[in-house]
Amino acid sequence: MHRVFLIDDHPLFRSGLRELLERRQGLEICGEADNCAAALDGVRRETPDLVVVDLRLQGTDGLELVARVHAADPKLPILVLSMQDEALYAERALHAGARGYVMKSEDPRDVVDAVEVVLGGRVYLSPEMTRRLVERASSGAEHGRSAIDRLTDRELQVLRLIGEGRSTSDIAADLALSVKTIETYRAHLKEKLGLRGSSELMRFAVLWVQELPPDSPLA
Template identity: 40%
Template sequence: MLEPTRLLLVDDHAVVREGYRRLLETRAELRIVGEAATARDALDAFRRLAPDVLVLDLGLPDMGGVELIRRLLQREPGARILVFTMHREPLFATQALRAGAQGYVTKSSPPEVLVQAVLQVAAGRPFISPDLAPELALALVDRPRAPLADLAPREFEILRLLLEGLDPEEIGRRLSLSAKTVRNCHYQIKSKLGVRSDIELTRLAMAHGLV
């Protein structure tokens, strides 16, 4: 008999975690081995538990999910990560997949889609939820490339925190960076996007669904 696929759930809302824990545990081939509410707890839990698949929400209270994906794969290159999030914008999916996630499912998907996605990612196959796949394909192929899509995952994460109104010191604490590094990255982001001020930066982010 095959061993069940071991899952680690990462979401900062306990009620949400409980909901999809119950869903996933209805399948005999799946077993929840741990939960985490923050990125730092997730890194520690992954090291201790070595799950087969990490099911991850992008909206975490310390560092964001995209940065967590990047750091986790630096430590564990073979980690299999499925993003399960409310964000339907192709930009978030693009950044998560570029950082190394193998799957991306929106929380508006039917429950069976999450189960299917977990099984596919556990088997080493990529998975994009059907409600997002056509839009993501258009964003990647048929439309002009969005400027924000050119940002590296860490730049994207810093921009997201800047747009939340955090100062460089707080962003540095969350991402374990110096405030100087954050300020330099802030300048590089504006330069890469071709904007001269934070007002222009915010307008660009709003136009592409990041705000």
């Protein structure tokens, strides 16, 4: 059973979301909060498997809350579910530590799919947002994509796992390597792909994984 903690300052929406998710076998709501302080305390107390958070909370910057939850437990998956424009906030949410972003206006089935994708250790973006990011990245990331051919097999493996939202420690465990070795691979990836930092590496990796054909051996 996966335990989910909800953070939203609209009681009616939380009630509807609770009902939606608890209808799905294997999901239960372990706690709720409507502000930053209650959210941080509740997440610490309940130790959920997933946090679902709205970016627009009264008196609170939702992105800051995402960053604080992520800092407290980097392995805890966070899914942003918000009315805030996905085109403006999805990347910012990922940079803050979220593993996915879905609009409240999406079909309820998409919301449940997003929850399951993020619980599965992957990154969730709507098809429309993925298309926008790929189009926007296409003009500025040609060098990076062409540099893919120069990556070693192990570097490609690490890049794929980063794109799936895996942490450095998780990648190290999966590949039976040390955390320091994975950090070295991350540094090599940034250098070879011409990326300036961890946020750019994460974004590039997510986009690259999204573009892999289903029959690719790396998918």
